[in-house]
Amino acid sequence: MKRYSVFQLKEGMKLSKDVNSKSGATLVPKGVILSKKTIKFLINWGIKSVLIEEEEEQITRGRGHSQAKFKKEYFETTEKVISFMEGLKGSKAIELDEVKEIAQELVTYSDDINSVKLLTEVKDKDYYTYQHSINVGIYASLLGRWLGYCTNDIKNLSLAGLLHDIGKTQIPDEVLLKPESLTDKEFEIIKNHPIYGYELLKPCEDLSPEINIAVLQHHERENGSGYPFGITGEKIHSYSKIISVVDIFDAITSNRVYKGRNSPFEAIREVRDKSFQDLNPEIAYTFFKRISEFFVGSTVIFNDGSIGKIVFLNKNDPTRPLVQIEDKFVDLSKHKNREIIDVMVF
Known part of the structure; x- marks a missing residue:
């Protein structure tokens, strides 16, 4: 092992010893592969130096390249989504082959747990609308896999997640991007986006009808409290039920125009609480149980x-x-006043 100043650290390096705060709390556990976010975290906590495993340079470089590769590919995907969604604002027809290609990329991302974990690091508030669509596609295909869905269903879920909010391209920016609370009239406009999305997809003959239905129903709720039609339980397609769950989770853990992000545990609590009335209990339980496992071993900051x-x-x-x-x-569970407000995923 060798000691490095935090300003000498590079992505891909591997910690050989826990990094502790002055009070003795573990900030970053040994064995963690450093990312830019982790390095910044150490600097912000006033850490001067750390111990790093001595490895062949190509191993360290390879790990760093792997992280950089995902981030590069993710932002390239973001650019593609921006292109086709902005095109829809000008009444441009959906290029279905292009959209299906993007959806397949999302399935590939969901195959790699490390890539899924990096989602919290690559989110950008300025691109929320587009990256939210990407993330919902990734999480939907991941949840489909956890539920035992077949390969074709997983591909459809990725595509449905990617397209779930395309109706928002028909909502005026002054409403969609308003930083203050919406008026009742403005919220009624927003509530039309599932219908707008369905109408945009109707001309796409090669698109599975289940995907159109998922886009139309993704804000419907088990107890009939959703929109646009207020339908209940059995009338809601299973794709829609899956997208409803992951839509909530990604939205809560993202910085939005009108609201800052919350910790994944706040989002998990929201999904769990809604599973008693709004969301399908089996789907919600599978998601919050499995996604929680991602965070074992993570450093957390309390209120x-x-x-x-x-x-x-x-x-x-x-x-x-x-x-x-x-x-x-x-x-x-025995200290209700202590809340997790942020999580560092390593």
Whole structure:
């Protein structure tokens, strides 16, 4: 192992020892492969130097290239989505072959858990509308895989997730991008976007009808409280139910024009709470249980400013895991006042 100044660190390097705060809390555990976000995190916490595994340079460079490759490909995908969605504002017909190609890229991303974990690092507030569509496509195909869906369904879910909000291209920017709360009239305009999306897709003869239905129904809810038609349970397509779940999760964990992001655990809690009335219980449970597992071992920041590490998930409530804070283990299910406000995914 060799000690490096934090300003000498590069993506792809591997920590050989835990990095601790002055109070003894583990900021970044050993074995973590450094990313730009991790390096910035260490600098922000005033860490001067860290111990790094001595490895062949091509190994370190290869890891760094892998992270950089995903980010490059993700932003190239973002540019493609911007192009076709902005084209729809000018009444340009949907280039279905291009959209299907993008959807296949999203399936590929969902095959790689490390890529899925990097989603929290590549989100950009300025591109929220477009990247939200990408992320919903990725999460939808991932959830479809967790539910045991076949390959064709997983491809359809990716495409439906990518297209779920295309109706918003028909909403005036002054409403869609308004930073303040919407008026009742403006919200009624927003509520039309599933219908607009369905109408945009109707001329696409080569598109599976289930995808059109998923776009139309993705804001419908099990108890009839959704829109645009207020239909219930069995009348809602399973694709729509899947997209409803991942749509909520990605929106809450993203910076939006009108609201900052919340921690993944806040989003997981929202999905869990809505599973009793709004969302399909089996689909919601599968998602929040499996996505919670991503964060075991992660460094978390609490609402009192302290830092800890997730050690073990609480089977009855994944949003309240067992955490280690300095040299103590704390069961968050018994400490309701302590909330996770941010997560560092390594």
